[in-house]
Each structure stands twice: as C-alpha cells, then as structure tokens.
Amino acid sequence: MSDFAGIRALVTGGASGIGLATARMLASRGARVACLDLRPDGAGPPLLGVECDVTDDDAVRAAVGPVVEEFGGLDVVVNNAGAGARGTVEDNDDDEWRSVLDVNVLGTVRVTRAALPALRRSGRAAVVNTCSVAAVTGLPQRALYSASKGAVHALTLAMAADHLADGIRVNCVLPGTADTPWVQRLLAAAPDPAAELAALEARQPSGRLVTSDEVAHAICSLASPDAGATTGVALPVDGGLTALRVPHG
Template sequence: MSEFKGLTAAVTGAGSGIGLATAKMLADGGATVFGLDIAEGGLAGVGQWIQCDVSDDASVEAAFAKISQLDILINSAAISAVGNVEANPSDEWNKVMNINVVGIVRTARYSLPLLRKSKCASIVNVCSVAATAGIPKRALYSSTKGAVLSLTMAMANDYVAEGIRVNCVNPGTADTPWVQRLLAQAADPEAERKALEARQPLGRLVSADEVARALCYLASPLQGSTTATSLAVDGGMQGLRIPR
C-alpha cells in the first residue's frame, strides 16, 4: 500500500472500529493521517487526532481549518439505532440522521476546498448492507444508510468533472466495539451474536480490517477510474441466497 506515500488523509470516527483500522492502514501505506473524532481513542501513534463532532457545523469547520493539505476523506463516523418505525422517537431520528447523513455533508463541504487542490482527490463513505437489504429492527439506521448510498452517487456525479472520486463501502455486521456494545445490551448476548453471524452466508461477522482494506482500495490513486461505486463487504449477505 505504498501508493499512499506523500498523501494526506482525514478519517472521521477514527478513534475506534472501522475508522481506526482504516487510519492504521493508510498510515502504514505512507499517508499522513488526521483522525477526526470526539475522543482520541486508539489513534496515538497512528495519526494526529483532531477533536471533531460531525454533528456540529462549527466543530467540523474548525477541524478542517487545522488541515492544510488533503487528498483523501474517509467518512466513517456514525451511530446506530435499534427498532422499527414505532420504536424511535422523532428526536432520535433527528440525531441519527444528523450524524450519519448530514455529518458526511459537513465533512465534504469543508474538505472540498482542500480536495480541489489534490491531483488524486477521493472521498469514501462507510455505508452499509442495511442500505440495500431489509434488516429487522433497523428502520432508522437503515434509512440513514440508504441516504448515504444515494448521497454518494449524487456527490460522485457533482464532482466527477473536477476529478474528485466519490465511492462507498457497504459492510455487513462488523466485529467492532460498536457492535459489541449493542450485543452487551441484548437479553442473551451470545445468542444474539450467533444470530448476527448466521445471517451472513460466510457464517461470521466481518472484520474491521476487511472493511478498511476496501476503503483503502477505493481511496487509492491507483483506482483513478473508480467512482460512483458501492463495494459490498458483507459476507455475501446482499448477493447470496443460501438454501435452508
């Protein structure tokens, strides 16, 4: 992954999980990495942490004001929600939409002046298989990821003439601290984990590193002809129908 040598990347949600795994891979490949997150998490020794709350305009603007060069933006920051349309109050809908969807709008808006100066500008959004497959009790979360998928395609069209590529990765359920926290809230965490593993045809959860490799692949300047693409890393969940 030496193709990232000399490039600068910003990764949101970089303190843990998929964001942290991606920040590490980019840094290992030679990139200078800025990790944008509310807390530093595991970023020490990986990249420069910039405190940033993607739900707040002023916070995002201030974060990108600290970056003078940018070639790659990875949008990984997101939160989850559980329940059908009757379960989540309107305030929660507003909160999750604000972070998962409008958060990407904010980071794109404030990064674009920097990306326009790059010869290999790339934005990669972390979407989800929830954008394309009906998943039980994920109405709110799925809605946000459906919006991320549509937003990715719209952005790719809007900026292709400027040489800015925009893609997304659709992970299945990944074995991250976020999912581990959700499992801990279940009445039977072990049974819930087995159910999550079983719904992915490969029979296991996706790893954060697997998703990070896909994000880095799409971000790489070696993929200069890849834009408006959604790449599934979901254990076959979207494309396969396994006989029972």
C-alpha cells in the same frame, strides 16, 4: 505497500473500530492521517488525533482547516463517523431520528463540504463513505439506521456525479455486520448475548462477522490513487449477504 505515499488523509470516527483500522492501514501504506473523533485519544502516533463533533458545522470547519494547513493539503476523506439505532418505525422517537440522521447523513455532508476546497486542489482526490448493507437490504429492527444509510448511499452517487469534473472520486463501502465497538455494545445489552451473536453471524452467508480490517482494506482500495477510474461505486463487504442465497444445513 506504498500506494499512499505522499497522500494526506482525514478519517472521521477515526479513533476506534473501522475508522481506526482504516487510519492505521492508510498510514502503513504511506499516508499522513488525521483522525477526527469525539474522543481522539485512541488514535496514537503516527496518527494525528483531532477532537471533532460532526454534528457541529463550526466544529467541523475548525477541525478540517488546521488539518489541511498542517498537512499542506488534503487528498482523501473517509466519512466513517456514524451512529446506530435499533427498532421499527414505531420504536424510535423524533429526537432519535434527528440525532442519527444528523450524524450519519449531515455529518458526511459537513465534513465533505469543509474539505472540498482542498480536495479540488489535490489531483488525487477521493472520498469514501462508510455506508451499510442496510441501505440496500431489508433488515429487521433497523428502520432508522437503514433510512440513514440509504441516504448515504444516494448521497454518494449524487456527490460522485457532482464532483467528477472536479477530479474528485466518491465511493462507498457497504459493510455487513462488523465486529465493532457498537456491535459489542449491542451484544452486551441483549438478553442472551450468545444467541444474539449467533443470529448476527448466521445472517451472513460466510457465517461470521466482518472484521474492521476487512472493511478498512475495501476503503483503502477505493481511496487509492491506483483506483483512478473508480467512482460512484458501492462495494459490499458483507460475507455475501447482498448477493448470495446460500441454503443452510
């Protein structure tokens, strides 16, 4: 496929997991891609790795500006950098709340804000935010994470409305539990990793974790110039979790 030929893209959290899968898929379909990440070494050629902390506005601007200059513009932003958290409202202290919201919500704000001038000049501009089914489905032990992703969901819709006149489409994906480095760390820390994995798989009607490539495919579909009439959409990639009620046994 070459639907991204000539497209210039930026992916945050782009050196691992869903971000890296997305960056590689965009590049395979013709895009030039910059991966902004705290540890960008995982983004090898043809990807451009750029060190960036999305919780630091100066650092974000210092990363986005040179990418726009290097590429001669910017057409696609994928806000994928994120932080996870477990627990009920009793379990996470204020510092952890601030930290996760700073990455998941304000990180999306900072990167999009820095990219907007270039996106307005694009003619094929698209922003895709990595949200979560936790934004729209009540999951146990995910209060902080759910709140942060609920904010990303609402922010996506507001941005889509705000920037429609600028010719910038804004959408998000809602992954279910995906086989990512963060989930692997969660499993490794569990008292019984095999039982925890089985519980995560059983939560999705498909009976398995979502793959990074499956989420990347959804992101690319929303970002593609071929999706020019699609904006303000939240696309689940969750094995049927949000829409299906399939009896077990």
